[in-house]
Amino acid sequence: MKFLLVGGGAREHALGLALTKTPDVKLFVVSKHKNPGLAAIAKQYLVADETNVDAVVKFAQKNKVEWAVVGPEAPLAVGLSDRLRQSGIHACSPTKAAAEIETSKRYMRELLAKHKISGNVRSVAYDSAAAAKAALAKDGIDVALKPVGLTGGKGVRVFGDHFTDLAGASQYVDEVFAQRIGGEGILIEERLEGEEFTVQCFTDGRTVIPTVAVQDHKRLLAGDEGPNTGGMGSYSQADGLLPFLPKKVFEEAVSIVRRIVLALGTEGRTYVGPIYGQFMLTKDGPKVIEVNARFGDPEAMNVLALLQTPYADVAIRMSEHRLGGTAPRFDSLATVVKYVVPEGYGTKPATGVEIKVNAAKVRSHGAEVYFANVEEKAKGRYACGTSRAIAVLGRGETVHQANDHCEAGLAEVKGERIFVRHDIGTATLLDRRVKHMRAVLGGK
Numbered sequence: 001m002k003f004l005l006v007g008g009g010a011r012e013h014a015l016g017l018a019l020t021k022t023p024d025v026k027l028f029v030v031s032k033h034k035n036p037g038l039a040a041i042a043k044q045y046l047v048a049d050e051t052n053v054d055a056v057v058k059f060a061q062k063n064k065v066e067w068a069v070v071g072p073e074a075p076l077a078v079g080l081s082d083r084l085r086q087s088g089i090h091a092c093s094p095t096k097a098a099a100e101i102e103t104s105k106r107y108m109r110e111l112l113a114k115h116k117i118s119g120n121v122r123s124v125a126y127d128s129a130a131a132a133k134a135a136l137a138k139d140g141i142d143v144a145l146k147p148v149g150l151t152g153g154k155g156v157r158v159f160g161d162h163f164t165d166l167a168g169a170s171q172y173v174d175e176v177f178a179q180r181i182g183g184e185g186i187l188i189e190e191r192l193e194g195e196e197f198t199v200q201c202f203t204d205g206r207t208v209i210p211t212v213a214v215q216d217h218k219r220l221l222a223g224d225e226g227p228n229t230g231g232m233g234s235y236s237q238a239d240g241l242l243p244f245l246p247k248k249v250f251e252e253a254v255s256i257v258r259r260i261v262l263a264l265g266t267e268g269r270t271y272v273g274p275i276y277g278q279f280m281l282t283k284d285g286p287k288v289i290e291v292n293a294r295f296g297d298p299e300a301m302n303v304l305a306l307l308q309t310p311y312a313d314v315a316i317r318m319s320e321h322r323l324g325g326t327a328p329r330f331d332s333l334a335t336v337v338k339y340v341v342p343e344g345y346g347t348k349p350a351t352g353v354e355i356k357v358n359a360a361k362v363r364s365h366g367a368e369v370y371f372a373n374v375e376e377k378a379k380g381r382y383a384c385g386t387s388r389a390i391a392v393l394g395r396g397e398t399v400h401q402a403n404d405h406c407e408a409g410l411a412e413v414k415g416e417r418i419f420v421r422h423d424i425g426t427a428t429l430l431d432r433r434v435k436h437m438r439a440v441l442g443g444k
């Protein structure tokens with residue numbers, strides 16, 4: 001069975017490992033940078049721009065691949081799944097039209113409103129800086145400012161965190177339009193308060209199967225300080241919930257994702273592949289922050305490390321619209337993932353940073369290493385790029401134990417000028433989340 005895998009981050013390394021659990025899967029990888037973890041398991045590797053649809057399709061055809069798994073959003077946004085399907089390759093990822101649920105935050109809000117799906121947030125899209133600034137001046141600045149299109153998770157600015165007055169808010173609006181950040185205007189959204197969580201599901205367009213709830217940590221620094229990043233780490237509990245997330249709310253969130261999938265179907269945009277709901281639990285219940293047309297990074301690792309069923313089976317069943325029937329099986333364990341990044345990541349990343357990793361030793365601690373933006377210099381020696389370098393995942397009966405395993409694994413990653421958010425998965429941070437949630441609910 002020949003699988004094309006597009007993307008070269010830690011999420012894709014985890015996907016590659018999950019796919020090659022099936023002994024007769026042969027992997028053909030395309031990514032911008034050569035991922036050493038994927039290079040070790042790939043039959044062929046093409047280093048190319050993942051959005052160069054012609055090059056990707058040609059590589060897939062030349063190697064006669066049958067199935068395709070696309071990790072990141074950028075190739076979905078330019079219609080890679082559609083082109084693969086036109087070439088007779090079964091894409092286990094959404095079409096360009098279905099992926100609009102991620103690529104246009106405006107479309108996402110409008111779909112929820114049209115289909116009366118709960119969890120929507122007051123949100124108005126503006127096509128000009130003048131109109132957006134006038135609205136801020138008139139209605140106030142207690143809002144979130146969100147570029148409509150893709151920004152790699154780094155485009156949102158929130159009152160209190162990123163700006164505190166009209167001048168600051170207006171300046172960001174000007175920047176978004178002047179620099180065409182996200183490319184399609186800006187949304188002004190009601191600011192929500194609460195705790196965030198991620199719900200990732202598998203779907204074939206009809207059946208929607210949830211995986212464990214995960215909490216990501218977008219802010220760069222310990223204690224949730226500093227700028228937003230792609231995600232510094234994440235954790236999940238053995239029971240599939242989170243310390244502040246009751247079962248009832250999790251199920252409500254899953255039902256929102258299910259309704260989104262069904263709504264896309266009725267709009268003629270049948271959705272196939274993993275789908276990601278980012279929620280905030282507020283005093284008024286779970287609210288949709290964003291929907292992604294893919295696994296999250298790092299959240300993919302939390303889920304794929306627990307998946308017992310080979311991902312090749314799940315992917316094929318999604319693409320063939322036969323996900324119903326035997327449900328995929330998962331280990332009932334907790335997970336903690338932390339990213340190692342070069343110092344200055346998120347603002348001004350240091351260059352020429354080197355790390356040494358002894359993967360076998362990492363594994364001896366009950367942990368796993370996933371490579372991201374690193375180049376292999378020699379066995380066990382890697383040069384970091386400017387984004388997230390490697391992720392270490394620990395598993396355990398409890399988050400506490402999973403965190404111990406993750407930290408023991410991280411101790412086998414040696415290097416100067418590297419940075420890790422060690423507070424992720426600690427009892428102190430988990431307690432803080434529970435207390436914050438209690439305060440938001442006002443003792444409810």
Ligand code: AMP
Binds near residue numbers: 155
């Ligand atoms: P996004 O790129 O949409 O995931 O947003 C990035 C981060 O901005 C989220 O993880 C939230 O922490 C924050 N955010 C987004 N939308 C809102 C909102 N309406 N209210 C408060 N915070 C938000």
Ligand code: GLY
Binds near residue numbers: 230298
């Ligand atoms: N971790 C957030 C994302 O993948 O969008």
